[in-house]
Amino acid sequence: MIVPMLKYSFLVYHKEYESFLNDLRDLGVVHVSEKQKDVSDEIRDKYDQIRQINSIIKELQKREISTVKTDGIDGEKAFEEVQSLLLDIEQKQQQLSILKKEIQHIQPWGNFNNETINNLKDNGVFIKFFTVSIRKFDAEWEQKYPIQVINQQSGLTYFVLFHKEGEEIEIDAEEMRAPEHSVAELVMHQQNLENSLEEINKKLDKHAAESIDAIEKHFLSVIEITDYKKVIENTQKEAEDKIMMLEGWAPEHRSEELNTFMENNKILFISEKPDKVENAPILLKNQKFARKFEVLGELYSLPKYDELDLTPFFAPFYMLFFGFCLGDVGYGLILAIGALVAKGKVKKEMKQVMSLVFYLGLSTILFGLIGGTFFGIPLYDTNLPIYRDLAVMFKEKGTDINQILFNLSLVLGGIQIIFGLIIKVFNEIKQLGISYAIGTIGWVILLLGIVIIALVSHFAGIPMEELKTITYALVGVSGVMILLLNNLKRNIFMNVGVGLWGVYNMATGILGDMLSYIRLFALGISSAIMGFVFNSLAVSMSGSIPVLNIVIMIIILVIGHAINIFMSGLGAFVHPMRLTFVEFYKNAGFSGGGKKYNPFRKLT
Amino acid sequence: MEPIILAYIGVGLMIGLAGIGSAYGVSMGGNAAVGALKKNSDAFGNYLILSALPGTQGLYGFMGYFILSGYLTADITWTTAAAIFGAGLALGFVGLLSAIRQGQVCANGIAAIGSGYNVFGNTMILAVFPELYAIVAFAATFLISGAL
Numbered sequence: 009m010i011v012p013m014l015k016y017s018f019l020v021y022h023k024e025y026e027s028f029l030n031d032l033r034d035l036g037v038v039h040v041s042e043k044q045k046d047v048s049d050e051i052r053d054k055y056d057q058i059r060q061i062n063s064i065i066k067e068l069q070k071r072e073i074s075t076v077k078t079d080g081i082d083g084e085k086a087f088e089e090v091q092s093l094l095l096d097i098e099q100k101q102q103q104l105s106i107l108k109k110e111i112q113h114i115q116p117w118g119n120f121n122n123e124t125i126n127n128l129k130d131n132g133v134f135i136k137f138f139t140v141s142i143r144k145f146d147a148e149w150e151q152k153y154p155i156q157v158i159n160q161q162s163g164l165t166y167f168v169l170f171h172k173e174g175e176e177i178e179i180d181a182e183e184m185r186a187p188e189h190s191v192a193e194l195v196m197h198q199q200n201l202e203n204s205l206e207e208i209n210k211k212l213d214k215h216a217a218e219s220i221d222a223i224e225k226h227f228l229s230v231i232e233i234t235d236y237k238k239v240i241e242n243t244q245k246e247a248e249d250k251i252m253m254l255e256g257w258a259p260e261h262r263s264e265e266l267n268t269f270m271e272n273n274k275i276l277f278i279s280e281k282p283d284k285v286e287n288a289p290i291l292l293k294n295q296k297f298a299r300k301f302e303v304l305g306e307l308y309s310l311p312k313y314d315e316l317d318l319t320p321f322f323a324p325f326y327m328l329f330f331g332f333c334l335g336d337v338g339y340g341l342i343l344a345i346g347a348l349v350a351k352g353k354v355k356k357e358m359k360q361v362m363s364l365v366f367y368l369g370l371s372t373i374l375f376g377l378i379g380g381t382f383f384g385i386p387l388y389d390t391n392l393p394i395y396r397d398l399a400v401m402f403k404e405k406g407t408d409i410n411q412i413l414f415n416l417s418l419v420l421g422g423i424q425i426i427f428g429l430i431i432k433v434f435n436e437i438k439q440l441g442i443s444y445a446i447g448t449i450g451w452v453i454l455l456l457g458i459v460i461i462a463l464v465s466h467f468a469g470i471p472m473e474e475l476k477t478i479t480y481a482l483v484g485v486s487g488v489m490i491l492l493l494n495n496l497k498r499n500i501f502m503n504v505g506v507g508l509w510g511v512y513n514m515a516t517g518i519l520g521d522m523l524s525y526i527r528l529f530a531l532g533i534s535s536a537i538m539g540f541v542f543n544s545l546a547v548s549m550s551g552s553i554p555v556l557n558i559v560i561m562i563i564i565l566v567i568g569h570a571i572n573i574f575m576s577g578l579g580a581f582v583h584p585m586r587l588t589f590v591e592f593y594k595n596a597g598f599s600g601g602g603k604k605y606n607p608f609r610k611l612t
Numbered sequence: 613m614e615p616i617i618l619a620y621i622g623v624g625l626m627i628g629l630a631g632i633g634s635a636y637g638v639s640m641g642g643n644a645a646v647g648a649l650k651k652n653s654d655a656f657g658n659y660l661i662l663s664a665l666p667g668t669q670g671l672y673g674f675m676g677y678f679i680l681s682g683y684l685t686a687d688i689t690w691t692t693a694a695a696i697f698g699a700g701l702a703l704g705f706v707g708l709l710s711a712i713r714q715g716q717v718c719a720n721g722i723a724a725i726g727s728g729y730n731v732f733g734n735t736m737i738l739a740v741f742p743e744l745y746a747i748v749a750f751a752a753t754f755l756i757s758g759a760l
Contacts, residue, residue, distance in 0.1 A: 070654075410758060527744055530751035534672070537754060541675045575668050579747070582740040 010317050011605075012260040012281075013288040017253065019276040022245075025252045028275060029239060033232075036609030037266055038256040039289045043242045051241070054234040061227045064090050068223070071216040078218040083226030086219035090212065097208050104201045111194045114187040116159045116166045122190060128170075136169045140181035153177060228611040239608055257288050257605070288313040290602035298323045300364040308589045309600035316435050318598060322588045325424050329584035331371025332417065333531035336539060338383035339573050340372030372580075379413055379532060383569060384539020414529045421525025424587075425518060426455055428595030435597045443496035447507065450489025451514060457482040521591045527583050535576035542568025615693035619684055622693075622700025623677050626753075630673025630707030630746075637666025637715025644719035648726025658732045659722050665739050666715040669707035669746045676703045676753040683760055692760050699753040706749040714742040 016038065020028045032038055047055075064087055117137070125135055138155075145165040149155055159166040171177055189197075244253040258266050263279060270277050282288045290310045292302050298320035305319050334340070347365035354362060380387035380395055388399045388409050402408050429452050436445035461479055465472050472479075491507035492500060546564035550557035593600075641663030648659055676699060683692050721735025 408758070410755070527748070530744075530747045533751045533754055534747045537675055537679065537750075538671070541678050544678065578736065579740055579743070582737050583744065585737070586741075 009293055009320075010311060010313060010602075011291040011293050013257045013291075013313070013605075014260055014263050014279045015282050015286065015288070016256050016258055016266070017278045018256070018270075020252045020254070022250050022252055024275075025243075028252075028273070029236065031269070031273065033236070033608055033610055035266065035269060036607050037258045037262045039258070039605050039607045040239050040242055041255040041257065042238075043244070043255075047238070048241060051234060051237055054230065054237065058227065058230055058234065060091070061087055061223065061230060064094070065220060065223055065227065067094060068212070068216040068220050071213060073213050073216040075220060076217045077221075081219050081222035083219070083222035083224075083229075086215060087223050087226055090215050090219070090223070093208050093212055093215075097205060097212075100201055100205050100208070104198065104205070107194060107198050107201065111191060111198065114189075114194070115191055116161045116164075117187060117191070118158060119192050120190050122188070122193075125186070132173055134171050134173060135186065136171065137166075137184040137186055138169060138179060138181040139164050139166055139184055141165070144180070146180075149179065153179065155179075225612055232611050235608060235611075256608075257282075258607075259291055259605075282313065284314060286313075287601075287603060289605035291605035292317055292319060294320050297367075300360055300367065301326060303361065303364070304585060304588075306604075307585065308593075310602035310604055312599050312602050314439050315597075315599060316431065316438060318431065318593065318596060321427070321431060321596070322592055325420075325427075325592070326584050326588055327367055327371045328375075328420065329528055329587060330368045330580045331373075331375040332413075332420070332528045333580035333583060334368075334372045334535055334576055335375040335379045335532040336381045336383065336535060337373050337376030338381075338539075338569075339535075339577070340369045340374075340376050342369075342573065343372060343577075344369030375532070379536065380409055381536040381539065384536065384541075384543045384572075386536070386540060410529075410533065413532060414526070417525050417527075417529040417532075418522055420528065421522045421587075421591075422459070424525075424592055425521055425595050426452065426459070428592050429455065432595060432597040444494075446489050446496065447494025447510065450486040450494070451510075453489070454482065454486035455518075457486070517594075521595065524587065524591055527587075531576065531579050531583060535572060535580075538572045538576065539569060542572065615688050615690045616684070616686060617693075618690075619688055619693040619696040622697035623680065623684070624700070625697075625704035626676050626700035626707075627670075627673045627704075629704030630676075630711070631670040633708035633711030634667050634670030637669070637711035637718070638663050640712075640715035640719045641666065641722060644722040644726075648722050651726040652728065655725050655732075658725055662718040662722050662725075662732070662735060662739065665718050665736070665743070666711045668743060669711035669714075672746050672750040673703055673707050676700075676750060679754060679757045683757070695756050695760055699756045703746075703749045703753050707746050710742040710746045714739050717742065 018028070068090065128135065142160055142163055142165050145167075150157070154170045155167050156170075157165060157167040167181075169177060169179065239254070242254070244255075245251070246253055267277075267279070290313060292305075292310070294302065294317070301323040302319050304326065305322070311317050331340070344366050347362045347369055351359055351362040351366070376382065387395045388402075390396070399409075402412070429448060433445050433448045433452060436448055458479075461475050461482070464470060465475055490510065491504050494503050494507050494510070498506075542565065546561045546568065549564060550561040641659070645656075645659035645663055649656065680696050680699065683696065717739045718735065721731055721739065724731045724735070
């Protein structure tokens, strides 16, 4: 259910505002109303900063250095240092790669001294560097021109040409710019860069070991500052900025402590119940079972403040559907046992998720037992006592387990749809009043009535003929409700028109919705068959060498079932969600769009 | 013409088209992943999983053949051969096109993750929808095999 909220307006003298906000933050109960949609530039900068700190923390964690508890580290300074160190590494690595390329480029020229070249220049002798392909090198050049071959490498001949100042000599070869440094110099430069990179990495490792906690605290404190600034921006300033007015929401059950605090500090406030139009923040409160499913609901949307919270209603259905889709005793055991084991080892937020996985695992085991699948082994085809008898019984009735599962998926769908319509009745009564809900009540009576009559006729053996009068009465009553009474405040002819439109919508809608539930059967079948195929593959492809064939068989089994758990698990997770959010929510009249309750509170 | 020819044409279509579809689908994901790695090389695990999602249609084609393989004898009847041919058309074409489209969804998701948007979970959810129809086609194949 949605926790009832009270709307608060506070009036505070500006000189006392800062201490008021600090106290409010310590209480951590009030969700501040956001006045404007856009955030100021200052807040946007803060968000950027938060993002940067977050990525720095992740970079440090990636180094996978075991942490050492160290006190007295300034989180903000550590963050800035790490940021500049990382930038430094990037620059140095770029320089290093350019350097490596240059070394490779002039390496053929060997070790020479730039001083020698300068000396020669001072004495009027200039050097030009040339390369030419070995084939094109003319041996005559060595006689004709004052050249010296330095090296032959990778199909190229490297040579130098000596000339006097101003002398122009034409040679059919490619001239290279004179290398500014010798290889030795560049190699030394490279060594220096690599040394300093090592230094930087050591510093970063030290930070990774010691500073992560401090930086995380800094992270939280920046978020806290940002929240504070946001609250200030959402404050209305009156009377030439002398009076601060703040609007917010608090849950009803905390209102008493809030009121006491306000009265003790002599702060003016008004508290009132929200009216229909206002969008109070949504805080969900469910009992233990349904609480685990709140995360799923949030993936789609939180309810509006004045409608019903559907989490406790869709939770059992989702659990059943998941089990139906995955339907394998073995996979269910893996999920359930895995969740129990993981629950002891994960952080607090994930514990709820592990409980959810545990429930889903149980449901998978249940449907695995019903559908007769254990790690892909079709139990109905084996000679196990219960399954053998059941298989015989099915065969006598001219059906088999798959037919039964097919029908079961449609039946579950029908149940969820009718249940959704019943909820719609309550939703309409809650939001609009009973005079608007009569149409839907009529539909519920009609559908439930038809189902009950059909069941009675089928199981009690009463032929439909005798039930005709009851059927007519049922259709008559519900018809009146649907077509004539569907909106007591409206013109009756409008009602009929809208009612007929509703009939058309219902007929096509319900048919389509029910067929949508066949996907439960399809997914269940496909996961069972995939397991079966992997089993057969493992047996047939393992070969006949004594020990090796068992090893191969196990490898294929493990890989195959792992693939199956992942793919079928993904489908079993997504498709029941779609059935919940589309078919169930639609029939239950869910609108959604609520904002989550996020009180202004301390984080550090 | 012998009925077995029609049956094997069906099997060929089933495995071939579904396999082609998966091959196209996962390579679309792979191409997008190479591009995304240039921008964000940390999320390779995400790219891997999303690329692999369209791979199941090929498996379904093979599994379809597997469950029908018992009926592929030399003295197969026209009815059975027609049923196998029909299943082959259904699973083959649905596998082909749903895998290609699923690959496009996954590739878009991978490109978005590379650009820094946190859409891994949502993309996985959206990518599962085209696959549903391949699953339905496979379920139909299974029911066909049950009716033979």
